[in-house]
Amino acid sequence: MTFRLYDTATREVRDFVPLEEGKAGLYVCGLTVQSEPHVGHVRSGVNFDVLQRWLRFRGFEVTFIRNTTDIDDKILAKAAEQGRPWYNLAYAMHRELDKAYAALNVAPPTYEPAATGHVPEMIELILALITKGHAYAAEDGSGDVYFDVRSWPQYGELTRQRIDDMEAAEDADPRGKRDPRDFALWKGWKKDSEPETAAWPSPWGPGRPGWHIECSAMAGKYLGKAFDIHGGGVDLRFPHHENEQAQSRAAGHPFASYWMHNAWITTAGEKMSKSLGNSLTIPAVLGRFRGIELRYYLVSAHYRSHVEFSFEALEESAVGFRRIEGFLARARAVLGEIPADGMPCADFVNAMDDDLGTPAAVAAIHEVAREGNKLLAGGDSAALRGTAASVLAMLDVLGLSPDDVAWASSTGGHEQQLTEAVDVLVRGLLEQRAEARASKDFSTADAIRDRIKAAGIEIEDTPTGPSWSLEAGKK
Secondary structure (H helix, E strand, C coil), X not given: CCCXXXXXXXXXXXXXXXXXXXXXXXXXXXXXXXXXXXXXHHHHHHHHHHHHHHHHHCCCEEEEEECEEXXXXXXXXXXXXXXXXXXXXXXXXXXXXXXXXXXXXXXCCCECCEHHXXXXXXXXXXXXXXXCCCEEECCCCCCCEEECHHHCCCCXXXXXXXXXXXXXXXXXXXXXXXXXXXXXXXXXXCCXXXXXXXXXXXXXXXXXXXXXXXXXXXXXXXXXXXEEEEEEEHHHXXXXXXXXXXXXXXXXXXXXXXXXXXXXXXXXXXXXXXXXXXXXXXXXXXXXXXXXXXXXXXXXXXXXXXXXXXXXXXXXXXXXXXXXXXXXXXXXXXXXXXXXXXXXXXXXXXXXXXXXXXXXXXXHHHHHHHHHHHHHHHCCCHHHHHHHHHHHHHHHHCCCCXXXXXXXXXXXXXXXXXXXXXXXXXXXXXXXXXXXXXXXXXXXXXXXXXXXXHCCEEEEEECCEEEEEECCCCC
């Protein structure tokens, strides 16, 4: 089966045909580093991490660019509120974002360009648009430069909108615009309200780039005028991605062949965001669940499906993942080591080839694990080895392998040490329970069982002996 993707531009699932055989160029709009990242923020990172992992599994050489917006109105406003330099806020929040990605085993991209490091490329692109008659400098002396949306007849094609039906752009003062829908490419420095450090020299005077021009310039620099896939959150389709496409193609760049958008994570039916006050920061969630469990929760939903977040749903998801972990632990107890040369099953591959169908892929992992549990009673066997190796391989493709060193490094090994220490204590109690049952001292055996359960630990009796796991929501 050919790898197929849902293309937002055409609104259909299409075979993935790269511009260059065997290679895939991927650009994803990263975050504006204005505040601590929450669960809604990192979903895009996890989803497109799965995409790059699958492309590589399918044999593609992937160039993955994910930018960072480190200068914009929100960053300037928040920094002023906090009484700190804007660049200090952006840097600190970027470091928090890196920690969040690492905690969820999001592999780093090929390169992560920052907007402030690419102002010359943006100015060059703006000059090209002015030369081609698609952009103009405001006549009010503000130093602003705008894209002329009516000069580009295809404007609105990505989101299938008519210009006359659109609302006015809100990214700059409308007084210098020819049309209220024209959007800012360059913002003149406002010396009365903005720090001097937030301005760069340009042909139109000191200022800074508009949001949309950033991604066009950075995508072009690292992936070329034409590349394969452009991704981001569904909320970026308009105006951000619509504007990116318009300005890039107006400058003569073919730009992206496919558009991919991940859906929101919502709380109480609304998009999770700082402005709604319902955000859940990554450190807060990881105080209750492991990073691998949060990633499993995010991966289990299809990237185009909205997810209504709740700790109850996360607990239920974590229990499901622990069942897979339990099988691998029991398999190791029988096999010693699980072979590292396993391959995903056909159902898993077909699911992933069908627009990254992770829900069906996760279901396939559970099915193989169930078959593996049945094989445990027979002891070491080629079938058990193959099944366990397949489960581990499928988890690895999704970034969920418990053996991945990223999970240990994200906690400095402390969580693994804690698990090993608890394992020693619990197994000691289980041995006492087994001795009591063998002596038919069932009251003592029940008391030990209740003591273990009171600590938030579930016991499962298996053909190879009892195993334990934490109850949902307990760490």
